[in-house]
Amino acid sequence: MKWLPSLAFAALLGVASVAQAAMPVQPTLKVTTLDGKPYDLAAQRGKYVIVNYWATWCVPCVKEMPDISRFVTAHKDKVEAIGLAYEDTDKADIQAFLAKHPVSYPIAQVTLDKPVQDFDEPRGLPTTWLIGPDGKVAKRFVGPVTEASLSEAIGLSK
Numbered sequence: 001m002k003w004l005p006s007l008a009f010a011a012l013l014g015v016a017s018v019a020q021a022a023m024p025v026q027p028t029l030k031v032t033t034l035d036g037k038p039y040d041l042a043a044q045r046g047k048y049v050i051v052n053y054w055a056t057w058c059v060p061c062v063k064e065m066p067d068i069s070r071f072v073t074a075h076k077d078k079v080e081a082i083g084l085a086y087e088d089t090d091k092a093d094i095q096a097f098l099a100k101h102p103v104s105y106p107i108a109q110v111t112l113d114k115p116v117q118d119f120d121e122p123r124g125l126p127t128t129w130l131i132g133p134d135g136k137v138a139k140r141f142v143g144p145v146t147e148a149s150l151s152e153a154i155g156l157s158k
Contacts, residue, residue: 026135027118029082031108034095039082039106042135048154049131050081052145053110053122056089056097061126064144069104071147075156081105086122088112130154 029041029051041049050068054061065083072081083103085094088111098107115121119129128145130153132138139153 023120023137024118025137027129027131027137029116029118031082031084031110031116033082033106033108034085034091034098035106037106039108041082041131044080044131045135046133047077048079048133048138050079050105050145050150051084051119051129051131052081053084053086053119053125053127055085055087055125056094057087058125060144062101064126064146065101065103067147068145068150069102071150073104074147075154078156079150079154083107084110084116086110086112086125 027041029039031039033039041051050072052064052068054065056062068081068083072079081104083105085107087094087109091109094107094109110116122142124142126141126144128141129137130139130141130150141149141153
C-alpha cells in the first residue's frame with residue numbers, strides 16, 4: 001500500500017494537466033472595468049498583458065499590487081495589465097479598497113458565479129497569467145509576482 005500516495009499524486013497531476021490543457025492557447029477576455037469602460041484582451045495585441053486574479057482579503061495579492069503597478073508603468077510601451085477582483089462583494093467596496101491601494105492598471109470584478117470563460121478558475125490567489133504579444137499564454141504564476149519575476153518571464157532587464 002506504499003504506492004497508494006504515489007498513485008494519488010499521479011492522479012492529481014493528471015487532473016491538473018487536463019484542466020490546464022482545457023484552457024485555450026489564445027484566450028479571450030472581454031470585461032467591463034470598475035470605471036465602466038470595456039476591456040478587450042484582443043485589443044492589447046503587440047504587448048505583453050498581465051492578467052491578475054486577486055481579492056481584497058488576500059494579503060499576498062495586496063502585497064504584489066504595487067510591484068505590478070511599477071512594472072507596468074516602467075514598461076508601458078511593452079506591457080499592460082488587467083486586474084480581476086475575484087470576489088462576491090459590492091463594486092463600491094472594491095472601489096473603496098482601490099482608493100486606499102491605487103494601481104496603474106484597470107480593474108474589473110469577476111464573481112464566483114460568472115467566471116471568465118477562457119481562463120481556468122484560480123485554485124488559489126493571487127493567480128496571474130502572462131499573455132504574450134501574440135495573444136498566447138506565455139506563463140502562469142500561482143502565488144505573488146514581483147517586478148523581478150515578471151522581468152524574467154518577459155526577458156526584460158530592470
